[in-house]
Amino acid sequence: MGIRIGIGEDTHRTELGGPLRLGGVDIPHDRRLVGHSDSDVLLHALTDAVLGAAALGDIGAMFPNTSEENRGRDSAEMLALAYREVVAAGYCLANLDCVVSAERPKLLPHAETIRQRVATILDVEVEQIGLKAKTGEGVGPVGREEVIDARCVGLLVKSDG
Ligand code: MG
Numbered sequence: 169m170g171i172r173i174g175i176g177e178d179t180h181r182t183e184l185g186g187p188l189r190l191g192g193v194d195i196p197h198d199r200r201l202v203g204h205s206d207s208d209v210l211l212h213a214l215t216d217a218v219l220g221a222a223a224l225g226d227i228g229a230m231f232p233n234t235s236e237e238n239r240g241r242d243s244a245e246m247l248a249l250a251y252r253e254v255v256a257a258g259y260c261l262a263n264l265d266c267v268v269s270a271e272r273p274k275l276l277p278h279a280e281t282i283r284q285r286v287a288t289i290l291d292v293e294v295e296q297i298g299l300k301a302k303t304g305e306g307v308g309p310v311g312r313e314e315v316i317d318a319r320c321v322g323l324l325v326k327s328d329g
Pocket of ligand 1: 208
């Protein structure tokens with residue numbers, strides 16, 4: 169079977185202070201994400217989607233948060249390395265579709281920049297990257313701006329040698 173689907177999800181807490189690193193882009197904002205790496209919740213979900221589609225495990229196994237070398241690490245670099253493994257396993261990306269849930273900031277003005285950045289990291293066309301933004305409607309951890317969530321599905325196809 170030459171078609172493989174994968175799913176990725178991630179959540180990161182927020183704290184005061186910007187900018188907000190999302191999809192490999194620094195967005196001007198008064199809150200940022202907290203975590204061991206650069207905490208780019210979108211790129212983490214996306215990395216898990218492509219790794220999962222190729223049954224290559226997950227980002228936590230490939231880049232342990234117990235490792236000093238991953239402290240503050242650029243998630244774009246982790247995604248590029250993970251996708252390199254996917255390509256080595258004989259697959260290439262058909263498309264990704266992502267949903268980011270954040271009460272603030274409004275992501276629509278940054279959507280094209282993020283899509284282009286993700287496409288550049290993966291060396292694919294921007295048309296292969298879908299991105300949608302939701303809010304938490306003012307309720308729950310997303311609505312209270314305590315966290316930002318991301319979900320992503322990715323489709324891989326077997327490359328022809
Ligand atoms: Mg994460």
